[in-house]
């Protein structure tokens with residue numbers, strides 16, 4: 034039974050049991066989106082950022098518009114010099130140390146601000162990689178795992194942009210299977226150094242980095258992380274790779290021949306390096322998500338601007354139905370990805386903040402707080418990078434032949450976008466992370482979906498949802514539909530988990546299907562939370578557009594969830610033991626009818642969205 | 656070297672403004688507000704003067720609604736030391752003409768110690784070009800408008816004005832009033848540290864008594880939409896027709 038509570042003036046929903054769960058922020062949990070929506074006033078959203086956040090965004094925007102975008106061509110032509118100059122300038126402005134504690138020269142601000150700024154930084158694809166690799170995967174291992182001495186030695190200069198960093202994990206024979214690296218470290222007989230041999234490949238920033246966070250195996254067995262200084266004898270760089278996009282970022286291989294790394298430069302313990310590498314990626318994925326959002330916004334705005342000015346058949350092409358449909362779909366994708374990134378980042382920040390507030394906290398606890406959201410970070414990476422590819426493709430299409438020309442910024446954006454589905458873990462690997470993590474947590478009892486599953490099974494049995502549509506919201510039907518999708522989703526997740534528990538490895542398509550369900554539910558959940566927030570918060574933001582975007586998200590991703598659920602069940606059914614196969618077949622039918630919803634007038638919905646976007650001339654702003 | 660810079664909160668030039676339902680004001684919703692761009696040059700000029708002199712304070716003064724505090728913070732984040740907001744009454748919805756604004760600013764400025772008093776040469780929303788010179792008149796201070804280059808010496812300053820066709824260099828005794836034009840300098844943007852420390856800088860708010868309207872806005876209209884261009888022809892042959900149309904249709908010849 035879902036109980037709807039009340040908030041001042043309106044009547045949306047609080048659930049008592051979840052309320053107590055969020056009472057202490059240290060207990061803010063991952064995967065909360067599978068539960069009914071709990072409306073909260075302190076949601077992190079583009080609409081809820083503070084005035085200070087806004088000023089910081091202005092700084093990042095000015096930096097991009099005055100110093101980076103005008104030099105994009107120069108960055109491609111002379112990447113080593115220009116990258117360094119830009120990093121140094123970003124350091125002066127404070128952009129490189131947002132989350133680094135003040136004692137190491139950073140600003141010591143929360144996770145949110147750092148994420149937010151990435152939206153602006155991402156407007157130039159190459160520079161976004163330069164700064165992203167430096168502040169993210171390059172610097173964070175030292176922030177989280179470094180000794181005090183390592184932090185003091187490197188962080189202040191990294192934060193200022195005086196030193197540049199890179200992260201060297203991938204090898205020719207170890208890509209997705211990163212744990213199979215061959216790079217080998219052997220302790221010197223006198224115990225002062227490790228002697229390292231091996232080859233790293235496709236290392237972002239390699240051409241100008243001063244330090245590399247290097248993964249190697251001690252004695253060829255124990256995965257360990259080191260800080261390698263560039264000018265150590267025995268380090269050589271390969272030539273610059275000739276890439277499809279992000280051509281202003283340096284990508285090279287790194288050859289290590291009897292390189293001596295002092296023991297003091299080992300990060301963490303021997304054999305624990307995979308923790309460093311994998312946790313690093315959790316944050317990296319979130320960062321990638323935010324980065325991608327800036328691209329989506331910029332591209333949608335570029336398409337709106339171009340279409341308003343370009344005339345064919347005597348009319349601006351923005352007036353044609355198929356072009357308007359593109360605007361609406363691009364906005365829906367952007368809105369979904371954006372909502373997902375912000376809502377999750379807000380929750381992570383809350384939990385991390387609560388951990389950091391305790392004077393005796395350890396880095397391990399901070400990482401644990403982030404790891405709690407491993408499902409969210411991986412799903413954001415996948416969802417946002419795919420949204421970007423959708424948006425960039427349609428933005429190019431709106432530009433027609435001009436979009437194919439080098440002089441048009443969309444041409445470059447199109448090439449720059451593609452890498453996001455490949456690095457920071459390919460989208461395939463991240464789908465495995467989403468579904469695998471979730472199932473593992475359910476099977477080990479770490480995530481208790483039991484009551485939720487019972488509730489789901491009961492409502493599938495009866496076909497009744499038993500919740501009253503809350504008064505005062507314009508998205509009542511969408512909230513009900515999402516709750517139905519979630520229950521069906523939880524039900525299927527549990528069934529699939531039971532049936533395939535011991536052979537999930539060999540059931541990749543099942544994991545992929547589940548991951549897609551989970552990601553789409555998360556996107557819908559976040560989008561509707563955002564609409565509720567806007568509805569319930571005073572201010573003149575144009576609630577209609579938000580409501581329509583929320584409806585659009587449900588109308589786009591809801592059917593995809595439904596299709597995946599039916600496919601998953603159809604596959605799972607024959608694998609069930611005969612006794613219960615019957616029940617499952619019944620459920621398959623029930624699931625379908627449980628999810629049956631009145632048809633949505635998508636043409637009209639898209640037209641409304643497109644008209645409002647055209648009238649504003651741009652997508653939503655912060 | 657103490658300076659005061661007067662700044663205004665104005666709608667962002669990038670927002671598409673729309674006329675509000677009363678037909679006399681712009682629609683407030685969906686409009687982003689920024690620090691008036693000309694005032695940014697003025698703030699930068701004060702910061703540079705303070706840096707060159709090696710001492711002194713930069714005070715930011717603004718007249719406007721409560722939200723203008725944010726505009727002041729923006730200048731504080733750039734590096735100014737303190738702020739004063741003359742807060743208008745939200746219930747007071749009449750148009751404050753430039754002289755009324757100047758009177759209110761001057762009343763406060765009389766109590767402040769200053770060597771330099773800077774304004775932007777105009778606010779991009781009402782473009783009156785008047786407040787700076789009006790304040791100078793009320794305070795009895797010398798005033799240089801349209802300042803494109805500036806250097807302060809102890810007790811004196813040189814300012815270059817760019818006017819149609821030539822540049823005029825002037826020297827003036829301090830204290831004096833200056834109005835910044837575009838290109839005076841390259842305003843710095845706030846570093847994140849600057850933004851954080853701005854929160855801790857003093858910002859005094861003074862409620863402004865409601866006055867009476869002396870000038871009234873009766874109607875606000877958007878300029879007519881630009882008409883699409885037309886091809887009249889190509890090359891020399893088209894010239895007679897072009898001239899005829901410019902004379903008869905556009906009536907510009």
Ligand SMILES: Cc1cc2nc3c(=O)[nH]c(=O)nc-3n(C[C@H](O)[C@H](O)[C@H](O)COP(=O)(O)OP(=O)(O)OC[C@H]3O[C@@H](n4cnc5c(N)ncnc54)[C@H](O)[C@@H]3O)c2cc1C
Pocket residue numbers: 166199200201202203207208209210234235236237238276284452455456457458459460461462541
């Ligand atoms: C421009 C660029 C910059 C990079 N920067 C860095 C950097 O700074 N530091 C660094 O360490 N690395 C970096 N990389 C490497 C990057 O992280 C890897 O390319 C990525 O992890 C994928 O590995 P791979 O290319 O070897 O592909 P492979 O692992 O060979 O994968 C090939 C295909 O098989 C799929 N696949 C692999 N395993 C599975 C599986 N178990 N199940 C299903 N499908 C699977 C993949 O999804 C992919 O579609 C960079 C790469 C590029 C292109």
